[in-house]
Amino acid sequence: MSSAVLFLKASLRNRSFLFWMVLFPALLMLIFGALYGGGGEEQKAPVFLYARGELGDVLREALNGTFDLRVVEEVRDPTAFVLNATARLRTPATLVVVNGTVVAVYSASGIWGPVVRGAVEGALYYAFYPNLNLPVNITLKVLGDGGSSTPLAMGPAIVATVLVLVEAMGAGITGTLGILSSVVSTGLNKRAAISKIGRLRLALAAVAATLLSSFVGIFAILSVAEAVHRVDVFMLVATWQLWASYMLNFLFFAGLALLLTNVVVMRKAEANTMMLVAVLLYLTFAFLTGYFIPIEVMPRDLANFALSTPTSYTAAFARSAVLGGMPPLDMLYYPATASLAVFLLGLYFFKPYSKP
Structure with a gap:
């Protein structure tokens, strides 16, 4: 019994344990409780x-x-x-x-x-x-392929569109944070400082590497969409609205990753802990802004929150274009401003190393 108590104390001191066993389940209860437990008045279609x-x-x-x-x-x-x-x-x-x-x-x-x-x-x-x-x-x-009446039903083309945009979110925050955190943990950030590699150059290099690597995930998504679900991949690739939305999502979350990296550099938290925070932010936006759960099944208050986020604009812009519509370009003013602001803020405050 004493050994069990020791293991329990060790687990409670572990930040990863607290995240996955306490914070993450509480977040899921908050999200799904709001979706299916009342959480405000129903929307009017x-x-x-x-x-x-x-x-x-x-x-x-x-x-x-x-x-x-x-x-x-x-x-x-x-x-x-x-x-x-x-x-x-x-x-x-x-x-x-x-x-x-x-x-x-x-x-x-x-x-x-x-x-x-x-x-x-x-x-x-x-x-x-x-x-x-x-x-x-x-x-x-x-319209489109989503002819089913089940709440989570989306046609294969729209599913592929959503997953591509989600890939931008996940790669932007976890990919960029992962690269920069490994640079800090291995001490390469100090070597970069000695070699007079500027902090902006280091940050942009990590962001560029993450962006390029994210296309591997996109290739996997589109390959399965074409091979299994017969999605017209060439149509998706030729839809510039999808890639404009992709870049805005990526820059927004890459900017968040740059800000989270500072916490690791200043040794306020371990890299693994900040990676969990990044995953939490990524999943929160994916679930609460209409990517995995349609906004039309959300209660009114939660739907209003979803519609206030820049990622809801990029999703609507890309989906409408993929379905054959011509969404107005001014839809991107707000998400473009928000994404550039967060990304530039991340670059401005990014510090590759802290002074002893």
Whole structure:
């Protein structure tokens, strides 16, 4: 029993143990508790209605209380309209088009699309009651490959897009921090100082090496996507919006890595501990900003937080382009400013060694 107590005391003094056994489970409880335990009011799905006549009036009244309904006066291309609205809102938009006795529902979400279609069908059955045969044809088109209604469903092309962007986040923070931490722990940082290698040159070299090595992970992602899921990899590679989003994600997290390296250099924490902090930040952004868990299944408060992060902009920008949309370039103003600010801040405060 005494040996068990000694092992317990040793474990409690180990920062890695405390991270994985205490802090990480608590974070998971916070995240998933907020997602599935209430955590605020539910979101209202953004629904656009383009209709005229009696059916339009019925649907306008029926959908207004349940959804965030917005009536539009003109829609030339329903698919382009939904993609542009999705990019602008950064949450999947749904469009209901009424043309005579035909009602078409277009949605960028495999979750909200069927819900809206069901609401439209229910409203029309109520309007035509007691007629048991609905004299209206209702169709649903979910844009992209994510036609499933399960909460975590995404099509293979979108999955590949998300994983590429997540690769940028993970490589930026853990890769850069890993290289610089090894330089510090092996004493090469002092040799660099003796050799008069500037701190900016050292930092940029580590960032460049990490960026180049991250393309190995991208190659693996795209290879599996093409071989197993028949994703058009050439389309993804040719989508410049994806790579613009990739670079912004990478620079943001590389800047965080430079700031975390200073803690190791000043010996305020061990390299392994800061690596765990880096993993925590990486997973937090991946889970809370719509990469692994769709924003549309989050409660309103958590969704508002997700939509305030720069990574939500890059995700929406890349996804919309991959689905065939043309997201506006001004969507990148905020994430570009945030990424450059964090990266330049990391470069400014980066210190490769501390004075004794």
